[in-house]
Amino acid sequence: MGSVPAVKRRKLTPLATDGEELAVSTLEAVPNTNSFFKHASSWNLEQDYEIRPRKGKNKEKESTRLPIITSEGRIQQVDEPEENQEERNDLEWLEAQQSGEEIVEEIQKPTIPVREQILEAKEELARIALLLNEEPEENTGAFKTLAQFTQSPNSIIKKLGMVTQLAVYKDVIPGYRIRPLSDDDMEAKVSKEVRKLRAYEQALVGSYQDYIRELSKLAQSGRGTHPEASTSLSSVAINCACTLLTSVPHFNFRGELLKILVGKLSTRKVDDDFNKCRETIETLFRNDEDGTPSLDAVALLTKMMKGRGFRVDESVLNTFLHLRLLSEFSWKASTNHVDKRSMENGDNAKAKQKKVFLTKKERKLSRERKVVEKEMKQADASVSHEERDRMQAETLKLVFVTYFRILKMRSPTLIGAVLEGLAGYAHLINQDFFGDLLEALKDLIGHAEMEDDVEEMEHAEDGDVETTRNLTREALLCIITAFALLEGQDAHKAKATLSLDLSFFITHLYRNLYALSLNPDIELSAKSLHLPDPNDPHPPPAITTADNKINLQTTTVLLLRSLSSVLLPPLAQRAVPPLRIAAFTKQLLTSSLHLPEKSCMAVMGLLGKVTKTHEKKIAALWNTEERRGDGTFDPLGGEVEGSNPFASTIWEGEILRKHFCPAVRDGVKTIEKNILGLR
Template identity: 55%
Template structure:
């Protein structure tokens, strides 16, 4: 028995002291754990300790205050970052946010930065495990401190841009929640739904703060960043609505200009067309609701749509004409001899492969060309509806943007719609001319006409109408084929352009754009309009050259330009060059150099008195181009321009004359 007791003691107390043979609980530091354990008896004794006073025995107030101060000192961190156990769950924020009012603002901001950095790093490193910490970011965004609130919104923006997947998340229905799925699928669904709910709350907060004077700037910056970086994700419609609401005023602020730039980038980067269709739909509804009292920069965003380079069909406000070239050719029906023989099993396998390929295409989010064309067709109809409503309502401050847009999308307008468009353009030019006439019946008519002309800028409007009219004709690829059925009379626009050449030459603001008068505010500082897009900001000289190039150098049917028209415009432009500023004179002579290079044989007689073809006198102020008798005159203005003080003008004149001499010698 003694030997057995000795052996038993040796097993319990091994001489080597190794940990491998000792049970786990023997390795615990039981004494240390017992020492750090709270003493309930001491707590009860402290609570029941009484002090004798004149009124009797009462509780010890000093001991009670000391315990409260000790508890307050333990909560020394904003949101109590805690240890490792707090990383995977949502912290109990409510009791600890009560301490932030006791901290100085600098300390509060410093601790908020630390907490935001910690939470953002945890969520970005492992989103599936730490997705619940998005709630802490949302709680920080509710802070009363504006700096902390802005930091929280910016942090949420960075986190969501980092963890948002490349697909839309479908909200779960009741059937999906009750369905039996594997553990991995359930975990993924919980992660996606938590992410989606947090993102929705964040977007709703941005929408609420967008109208705030202090937080509006940061809210709009976050919303535009989300719209341009993750336009495929959920809540896109809410973000577009936020941006469109900011653009519904006549004068745009700095935040509104950010929204306009965000829409331009969205239109430029959109490949499928879904986001563009939603944005254009909301913009057109907003314009109609505001009676088109908006800034023209909002309308100019339409010019950044990808319709100009991708869409090929013709459209109007109510239908789309698609190319029937492929449909016109009947499909060749295969006979039994031409068909490849397949067994029933092979046909079944091929059908399954087609189904799998279709599912893979949808999973890879490959852009469907048919769906993209459908979205772009609907977008184009909405754009045309907006343009023609503005033309019908005669919204004067938007005429330049509308005409520029029609000129850009002229190759997409249905030919059946040409007649109505040209009639509207003629009416605009007629109204512009009528607005320049003084009203003798109204005493205040002169003042009203001056203000209306200043706001409307009828000269630029007329030139834009002419450019749009010729762009409608030149933008069609099938005009030459349908010349017998399509009759477009553009003589009205040609005559109007001819009559405005001399008055434009005497215009002192011909080298100023529509935005030049607004480049300085009343304080003398440059405004943001100086760096706007190049839409409707071209100088009057540039618009004039575009119009003349369309009339004298059309891209198609060059030989059809009558010699009388070319000679009349050349003579008129040479006379106008004597009065134009230096840069405009060089530009006009450059255009005449191209004209003489192409049509020198038709107008060579203007430079040689011995080859005069007409009798009578040249009428420079005639009402019609053909009746001005240009071949009865000579281009004597070239001799004066050869003595111009600018050597570039002298060189340009010599270039024009050299083309005529070379053409004459070639004959």
């Protein structure tokens, strides 16, 4: 057996100490020790030590926990676990990481051009509108989606959203008013179809209300500090409100739409939006069949005008002339009372006399039948005549209250509109209100005469200066209104209760005939455009649209209307004294010598009618031998009957026969033929 070689053992190196290990590693890292020590003298150890980061001692954090009592009875303070701090650091790190990701996403997100945004909005609006037009009950959520476009920061997309909603609501709104559901209606058991219809109606009403609120907010946006930036949006909102009011006036929130229009009419700035609102109100008045929308609009208009102290444009007040009650209403009213027809009492008496005896069973059937008829009337869209008359009566009282307040205030910009309105509503004024109106008209004419006298005294040296108020036109309008009120009354019934003496107005007209014939602007209306005299040392102030009266008739037309009311009253009031006719005829022929051509032709035509109607009463004026008057004629007298017209003759006809206008010459020949009885 061979010998086994001995196991070779390795020689283990003894463990080195810290100092030896550091020395060995240093020598290995820096093989050239001479160069190392050579450069060590240039090191700035203090600066390196100062720059080196230091770890400060951890400050002991104040514990926010309350001390506890251990089982041994000792009071011990419990420290907060370090895990909370670590979790908080983790959360802060995660939040910082998420915010950084969002910032990166925003930076990397591509911006869509405005043109593409508008095209995409158009396509989406068209798609939603098509869904709502085809099946609105199945797509009730599309109303809210459509409303989101009006919140876009892009004004073009916002306009498209408003116009699209307008077209959709015009198509889907039913022909009846949707009432809110009560608790009993919600608890009642109904079929699936009824439940579906109710859900659709409530969604429609809610979305429609939000749309009107948005229109109201945008309509007022043009009144801010920067109106130019939002004027277009305001115009679109006002146009949408006007279209809805004329298209669906029966639907819910009609009052909110009227507030938008009345708010625009309350401004004194007359622009396209103002005219659009005014025309919409007039259209609503003309097309109103049941009277409720007109009552709501008149109530808002009167409240607005009273709140602004009647400082509104005159065209707003003129909208009352478009109410249907002017031609449909048959009762008479005042500011606080309506006289119903006396026939109603007789009809009720006849109905009581024709009462038929019914058995108990027949009475029960009759009561059930009446309940069914009442429900059918409520479901029917038509309105009974009694309800319409009641609405129109309330509207008429509001109109009279507004007219009378303005008449008492003597508002210079609205007097013409009020007098025109009262002349139009003359046949609807009862006797109680008639006396108050005549007194107000007398005060107005007296006030005009006093102001004329004051102006003549103030400007005797400087010449006449035209004021903003045209007092001559106002006086003529008062005369026309007074006679229109008289024509609207039943003279035979009113004599017992009213004094129908209009001699005050007749005297005022007679005394101003000469002054009117010398007026250079007699053939111009309040809104006629004419340039001032450049050589006038005291030019009149510029007349703006807001200062003009509502009537467009010239002063000549107003004068002829007044004279026709005095000299040619209706057949029931044809008893005109001969002295009055003779005095006016003499004055008119004298005034014709100074009138312009067209006015002179019109006066000749009026005198032709007067001589044809009252030929026997005034024939003595054309015959010197048949004069019946004693004394002399006083053309400048204050009283008509005291001027003694039959003491003079008509010599003006000889001059008018040679007038340069052929129509005037023919008018004089017609007057003479009527006096001589030639036909």
